[in-house]
Amino acid sequence: MFIEYIVGLSGLIAAGLFIYGLKAMSSPVTAVSGIVTAGYGMVFVVGATFLNLFNVSPDARPHLLVNVALAVVALLLGCLWTGWRGRTVQMTAMPQMVAIFNGMGGGSAASLAAVSLLSDHATSGLHLSVTIVGALIGCISFTGSIIAWAKLDGRMRKPVRFGGQRIFNAALFLISLVLGALTVMQYGTPEGVLPGILFFGAALLFGVCMTLPIGGADMPVVISLYNAFTGLAVGLEGYVMGNPALMIAGMVVGSAGTLLTALMAKAMNRSLTNVLFSNFGDTASSAKGPEGEMKSADPSDAATSMRYASSVIIVPGYGLAVAQAQQKLYEFVKMLVADGVDVKFAIHPVAGRMPGHMNVLLAEAGVPYDMIYDMDDINDSFATTDVALIIGANDVVNPEALTDKSSPIYGMPILNAYKSRQVFVIKRGSGTGYSGVQNPLFFQKNCTMVFGDAQAVLSKMVEAVKALGTA
Amino acid sequence: MMDSVTSMTFIIALYIFMLAAFTGYVVISRVPSILHTPLMSGSNFIHGIVVVGALDALFNATTLTGQIIGFVGVFLGAGNVMGGYVVTDRMLAMFRPSQKQTTEKKGQQ
Numbered sequence: 001m002f003i004e005y006i007v008g009l010s011g012l013i014a015a016g017l018f019i020y021g022l023k024a025m026s027s028p029v030t031a032v033s034g035i036v037t038a039g040y041g042m043v044f045v046v047g048a049t050f051l052n053l054f055n056v057s058p059d060a061r062p063h064l065l066v067n068v069a070l071a072v073v074a075l076l077l078g079c080l081w082t083g084w085r086g087r088t089v090q091m092t093a094m095p096q097m098v099a100i101f102n103g104m105g106g107g108s109a110a111s112l113a114a115v116s117l118l119s120d121h122a123t124s125g126l127h128l129s130v131t132i133v134g135a136l137i138g139c140i141s142f143t144g145s146i147i148a149w150a151k152l153d154g155r156m157r158k159p160v161r162f163g164g165q166r167i168f169n170a171a172l173f174l175i176s177l178v179l180g181a182l183t184v185m186q187y188g189t190p191e192g193v194l195p196g197i198l199f200f201g202a203a204l205l206f207g208v209c210m211t212l213p214i215g216g217a218d219m220p221v222v223i224s225l226y227n228a229f230t231g232l233a234v235g236l237e238g239y240v241m242g243n244p245a246l247m248i249a250g251m252v253v254g255s256a257g258t259l260l261t262a263l264m265a266k267a268m269n270r271s272l273t274n275v276l277f278s279n280f281g282d283t284a285s286s287a288k289g290p291e292g293e294m295k296s297a298d299p300s301d302a303a304t305s306m307r308y309a310s311s312v313i314i315v316p317g318y319g320l321a322v323a324q325a326q327q328k329l330y331e332f333v334k335m336l337v338a339d340g341v342d343v344k345f346a347i348h349p350v351a352g353r354m355p356g357h358m359n360v361l362l363a364e365a366g367v368p369y370d371m372i373y374d375m376d377d378i379n380d381s382f383a384t385t386d387v388a389l390i391i392g393a394n395d396v397v398n399p400e401a402l403t404d405k406s407s408p409i410y411g412m413p414i415l416n417a418y419k420s421r422q423v424f425v426i427k428r429g430s431g432t433g434y435s436g437v438q439n440p441l442f443f444q445k446n447c448t449m450v451f452g453d454a455q456a457v458l459s460k461m462v463e464a465v466k467a468l469g470t471a
Numbered sequence: 472m473m474d475s476v477t478s479m480t481f482i483i484a485l486y487i488f489m490l491a492a493f494t495g496y497v498v499i500s501r502v503p504s505i506l507h508t509p510l511m512s513g514s515n516f517i518h519g520i521v522v523v524g525a526l527d528a529l530f531n532a533t534t535l536t537g538q539i540i541g542f543v544g545v546f547l548g549a550g551n552v553m554g555g556y557v558v559t560d561r562m563l564a565m566f567r568p569s570q571k572q573t574t575e576k577k578g579q580q
Contacts, residue, residue, distance in 0.1 A: 011523075014520065018517045018520075019494055019498065021513070021517075022495075022498045022499070022510075022513065022514065022517065023498050025502065025506060025509065025510055025513050025563070026498065026499075026502040026503070026506070026510075027503075027506075028503075028505070028506060028563075028566040031506060031509065031563045031566065032560070032563045032564060032566075034513070034563075035509075035513055035516070035556065035559045035560050035563055036560075038513070038516065038517060039516075039556050039560075042516075042519065042520065042552055042556070045520065045523055046522060046523060046526070046552075049523045049526050049527060050526075052526075052527055052530055053530060056530050056531050057531050057533075059533045060530065060531045060532060060533050063532065063533060063538070064530070066538065067529055067530050067531075067532055067538065067541070068530070070529060070538055070541070070542045070545075071526055071529050071530065071541075071542075071545055073542075074529075074542045074543075074545035074546040074549060075522075075526075075545060075546075075549045076549075077546055077549070078522075078545065078546040078547065078548065078549025078550035078551075078552075078553065079549050079550070079552070079553040080553075081550060082549075082550040082551075082553045082554030082557070083553045083554070083557055085554065086553070086554045086556075086557030086558045086561070087557055087561070089558070091562075094508065094512075094558060094562070095508075097554070097558055098508075098511060098512045098515055098555075098558065100554070101512075101515055101519075101550065101551050101554035101555050101558070102515045102518075102551070104547040104548070104550040104551040104554070105515065105518050105519055105521055105547070105548065105551035105555075107543070107544075107547040108521045108522060108525050108544045108545070108547035108548035108551060109521050109524075110544075111525060111528075111540050111541065111543050111544030111547065112521065112524045112525045112528050112544050114540045114544075115525075115528035115529070115532060115537050115540050115541045115544065116528055118532075118534060118536060118537045118540070119528070119531055119532065119533065119537060124477055126477070126481060127477075223511070224511055227511055227514060227515055227518075230515075230518050230521075231514070231517075231518045233521075234518045234520065234521040234524075235488065235491070237521065237524055238524060239484045241524045241527060241528070243523065243524055243527070244487060245520060245523065246520055246521065246523065246524050247484065247487050247488065247491065248487060248491045248494075249491075249517050249518060249520045250491075250518055250520070250521070251487070251488050251491035251492050251495065252491045252492075252494050252495035252498070252514075252517070253495060253514045253515075253517050253518040254492065254495065255491070255492035255493070255494075255495035255496045255499075256495035256496065256498060256499040256514050257495075257511075257514060259495070259496055259499050259500060260499060260507065260510070260511060260514075263504075263507075264507075267504075347504075347505070349504055352508075354507070354508045354511065355504055355507040355508065356504055356505055356506055356507030356508035356509065356510070356511075357508045359505040359506075359508070359566075360508050360509065360562045360565065363562075363565035363566045364565050369505060369566050372505060374503070374504055374505070
């Protein structure tokens with residue numbers, strides 16, 4: 001009795017610390033303390049859970065030693081492996097890392113459901129139904145996240161699509177539901193075992209099939225959705241285990257993740273159904289390109305005109321991160337600032353591979369966050385700015401999104417870089433962006449292309465400004 | 472059939488779910504978009520609490536199958552917790568204001 005109180009209260013404290021931590025993460029100033037606070041909550045509640053060892057069911061008592069040994073080994077293995085991966089992963093690879101860690105949570109929730117079904121102490125049909133629904137969501141999140149990881153990591157370049165895929169997926173989902181219902185109805189009888197196993201198989205397969213047709217550009221939204229799924233699954237399994245801490249933490253993440261998913265989809269001007277079922281990116285490449293010729297310039301010429309400009313706004317895209325040129329860029333920016341140029345960074349909500357990803361990449365290079373502006377805060381400033389420098393970004397500055405109704409990206413909010421007096425674009429070649437759409441901005445009169453690898457171009461720019469000397 | 476205690480527990484569970492859902496919504500709606508990635512990863516860390524449920528399930532496992540699945544569950548949950556924490560911490564540690572502003576603030580204090 002006494003132990004139950006301690007364990008219960010530790011869960012309560014942990015849930016409180018989680019919510020406080022999430023709240024603290026809402027400002028860059030307190031964000032680090034937020035995750036640390038949440039971390040203390042986790043250590044506390046996991047530690048207290050070991051007190052449950054004194055409280056196991058009589059049937060499990062003979063197995064206790066083996067079970068504890070297994071638990072300790074599993075904890076150590078899990079922590080060591082992901083701790084090491086998390087410490088060493090490149091910042092550019094962060095989205096797929098988040099995907100894999102999220103998938104592990106979903107898998108854990110599904111395993112928890114499976115063990116709970118096996119242990120044969122479930123009582124009501126309601127209880128069983130919640131277990132099954134949680135398992136279904138957890139399984140989808142588990143395998144779906146793994147596919148998302150493979151796509152973002154470049155291991156699966158093409159979306160897998162075939163005729164009748166939607167009908168196939170819908171059928172698979174229905175089969176999972178029917179198998180789940182059979183498992184509940186025949187629970188406790190020998191006939192209930194097979195549907196149970198098939199149910200888990202079908203649910204895992206559905207997670208794969210649901211994610212396969214979705215294009216790489218939409219993966220951030222999908223990861224965010226699966227993050228919410230895992231939260232929901234954890235919350236439901238928390239009910240099954242009679243553990244309110246899991247219910248609260250899971251449901252907080254479930255709703256926060258849903259909101260975050262909606263915000264991301266909105267930033268890309270897509271509805272969630274559109275992301276999940278539309279097969280975006282197939283036909284986009286057939287769009288006709290704008291007429292005209294691109295002008296190109298030497299890096300040192302471009303650098304010189306920025307050096308003598310009074311204001312510069314930089315629009316970084318994923319191409320910058322691919323070239324690992326953030327450090328070089330900030331070196332260049334520091335020189336401009338030292339010479340009295342007003343430099344700002346403009347970040348599109350979907351710059352990088354996840355919302356906020358570009359901010360992380362710039363922060364890694366040492367760019368202070370008060371130089372970085374959101375789209376809504378900076379979009380009016382472009383018209384009064386001398387130079388907009390676009391590096392490795394394309395679709396997010398494509399004015400066609402505002403004007404051309406036939407464009408696949410029509411309606412997506414963009415950064416109004418085209419309004420600046422002069423636009424420089426650092427780009428590898430004259431190809432199209434992630435959406436496969438050609439960008440008429442590059443053909444505009446005030447636009448000059450600087451072709452080359454961002455790292456090399458920026459090095460030349462730094463040299464050029466150095467050669468000019470300080471004012 | 473459900474007895475009254477079970478149905479009451481279920482209703483209380485629904486209350487908890489409702490309040491938690493509102494809490495998550497309110498807490499996130501104030502987060503600036505520059506923190507969205509660390510935030511997704513931070514919330515990812517928080518649902519790692521599933522490891523607690525997995526531990527309980529493993530402690531109470533009575534069959535070999537239960538032990539194997541429980542082991543996998545604890546492994547995955549622990550990975551979720553540790554990985555989520557490490558990457559969130561790494562990302563957040565990078566956010567800092569410009570030197571100029573920091574010194575100004577220190578001067579004011």
